[in-house]
Amino acid sequence: MSFSLMLIEDEKILKQYIKGCQDGDHHQQVAFSTYHNCLTQICFKCRVIRTTMKHEDALQKDSEVKG
Numbered sequence: 001m002s003f004s005l006m007l008i009e010d011e012k013i014l015k016q017y018i019k020g021c022q023d024g025d026h027h028q029q030v031a032f033s034t035y036h037n038c039l040t041q042i043c044f045k046c047r048v049i050r051t052t053m054k055h056e057d058a059l060q061k062d063s064e065v066k067g
Contacts, residue, residue: 003042006050007058011039017050 008014018041021028026045033040033053040051051058 001047004048005058006048007055008050008052011052014039014041014050014052017041017043021046 008017018028018030021041021043024045026043028041028043028045030039030041032038036053036057038051038053038057040049040053042049
């Protein structure tokens with residue numbers, strides 16, 4: 001199963017997508033990352049990951065992550 005990635009700058013817009021999927025009885029998971037200070041939704045019916053994560057953080061490779 002593959003998913004599309006949608007980067008959303010405004011958390012209010014992401015919350016509208018979350019509500020729309022909820023109203024449509026979509027199976028979804030929503031999480032808040034304290035590390036990236038972002039909200040992320042995974043909708044299994046839409047097959048999309050929507051997040052307010054910054055573009056550069058979302059595209060960062062695992063080998064570039066500093067721990």
